[in-house]
Amino acid sequence: MxxxxxxxxxxxxxxxxxxxxxxxxxQGETLLGISFRYGVDLDALLLVNPGVDxxxxxxxxxxxxxxxxxxxxxxxxxTPTPVPLxxxxxxxxxxxxxxMVCLLSVENGTAFDLESVAVLISxxxxxxxxxxxxxxxxxxxxxxxxDSMPVSAAFSSRPQNFQYVSAEVRSAxxxxxxxxxxxxxxxxxxxxxxxxxxxxxxxxxxxxxxxxIDTEVSQVRILGIVRDALGRYIGYNLWDSPVLEAGVERxxxxxxxxxxxxxxxxxxxxxxxxxxx
Numbered sequence: 001m002x003x004x005x006x007x008x009x010x011x012x013x014x015x016x017x018x019x020x021x022x023x024x025x026x027q028g029e030t031l032l033g034i035s036f037r038y039g040v041d042l043d044a045l046l047l048v049n050p051g052v053d054x055x056x057x058x059x060x061x062x063x064x065x066x067x068x069x070x071x072x073x074x075x076x077x078x079t080p081t082p083v084p085l086x087x088x089x090x091x092x093x094x095x096x097x098x099x100m101v102c103l104l105s106v107e108n109g110t111a112f113d114l115e116s117v118a119v120l121i122s123x124x125x126x127x128x129x130x131x132x133x134x135x136x137x138x139x140x141x142x143x144x145x146x147d148s149m150p151v152s153a154a155f156s157s158r159p160q161n162f163q164y165v166s167a168e169v170r171s172a173x174x175x176x177x178x179x180x181x182x183x184x185x186x187x188x189x190x191x192x193x194x195x196x197x198x199x200x201x202x203x204x205x206x207x208x209x210x211x212x213i214d215t216e217v218s219q220v221r222i223l224g225i226v227r228d229a230l231g232r233y234i235g236y237n238l239w240d241s242p243v244l245e246a247g248v249e250r251x252x253x254x255x256x257x258x259x260x261x262x263x264x265x266x267x268x269x270x271x272x273x274x275x276x277x
Contacts, residue, residue, distance in 0.1 A: 025061040028166060030130045033120050036170055038065050055129040084109060085172060090121060090165045091232070092158070093260035100158040101260055102136075104167055105233050107148040112174035114143040120170045121153040125161040132159060135170065139223050139238055140272050145177055149270070150225060150233040183218055183273030185209050194267065199235075199259035201226050201267040207241070207251045218244045220273040224257040229265040 023034060031054045035042045044066045046052065052063065088105035095101055102121045108114050117138040123131040134153035143149055191204035207220050220241040228234050237257045244251065257267060 023063045023065050025057045025059055025063065027059050028168070029057060030122055030133065031057060031063075032130055032133045033122060033168060033170075034063065034065075036120055036133075036135065040066055085114075085117070085169050087119065087167050087169065088233075090167050091234075091260075092165055094158055095154075095260065098157055100155045101152055102134075102155070102165055103150055103152040103233055103235070103260060104136075105148050106138075106143065106151055106169075108143045108145055110174060111145055111177070113145055113177050113180060115141060115173045115175060115180070116171050117143050117151070117169070118171035119151050119153075120168050122166050122168075123155070123159060123162045124164050124166070125159075126163040131162055136167075139236060140221065140270065141274060142180055142182070142272060149223065150236050152236075181274070183209065183213070183220065184211075185220065185271055185273060187222070187269055187271050189269070192267070194264065196263050196265070199226075199261075199264055201257045201264060202255075203257070203267065203269065204254045205252070207253060207271060209249050212247050212249045213244055214246065218273055220244070220251065220271060222253055222255060223270040223272070224255045225268050225270070226257050226259050226264040227266045227268070228259075228262040231266075232262075234262045234264060235260045 023038070025034075031045065031052070032042060035045045045063070046054065048064045048066045086107040086109055088107070090102050090104045092100055092102040104119070104121075106117060106119060119136045120133060121136050122133040125131055132155055134155060136151040136153040138149065138151060140149055186208045187205060188208055189203055189205040191202065193202040195201070201224070203224060207222070222239040223236060224239070225236045226234055235258050237255060239253050239255045241251050241253070255269075
């Protein structure tokens with residue numbers, strides 16, 4: 001999926017808007033995706049658009065978006081400026097538990113750090129009808145400018161009529177680089193065991209704080225990612241520290257990361273910490 005055109009030098013926000021208006025259907029959009037975008041109930045959307053077939057939308061079709069009390073308003077307002085994120089191809093894997101997990105990479109090509117990144121993953125049948133859709137949330141609170149990370153959504157099972165999948169950014173809040181107060185840290189990996197035959201990466205080490213924690217309490221999250229021989233994301237897992245007291249200089253961690261299917265070839269770690277206010 002190609003990224004949208006670059007936005008102007010402003011702080012853009014993509015997400016639901018409380019303002020009701022008429023939406024013009026664009027290529028690839030679904031009724032469920034539109035309801036997610038504007039934060040309205042799907043049943044309310046159908047109620048104010050009688051005769052609309054939920055499984056068949058046409059480009060240029062007008063849909064009335066209900067307000068907070070379910071009333072439609074028949075005028076067109078400008079849409080939010082999209083954040084130009086680049087989405088990698090979506091890969092869907094069947095897990096041992098019977099669920100289907102769909103995974104993709106999100107790359108922040110903007111000059112802003114991004115918070116609240118969410119991606120809608122939609123499954124379609126061979127005729128282009130929506131089968132299911134789930135929102136994939138960001139594993140990290142902040143996606144720094146120029147960085148990428150995986151996101152995933154789990155479905156209870158693989159639908160029998162599922163033929164193809166699409167992904168669309170539904171939320172991303174841009175903040176100037178450096179505005180979010182983060183904890184400076186580094187990772188020291190003492191144990192790294194890769195077991196490609198069972199798709200497991202085991203890591204143990206410490207989070208190091210050069211000058212110690214200089215606030216009352218803080219918390220750290222580590223994102224562990226495994227890749228295949230082509231460099232594609234094939235699985236990830238998270239480790240969260242306990243609440244840390246002021247003056248802490250190092251915290252031990254242990255993390256297992258499994259591949260969702262393909263043979264793993266490498267592993268990487270990202271650490272992120274924020275002050276707890």
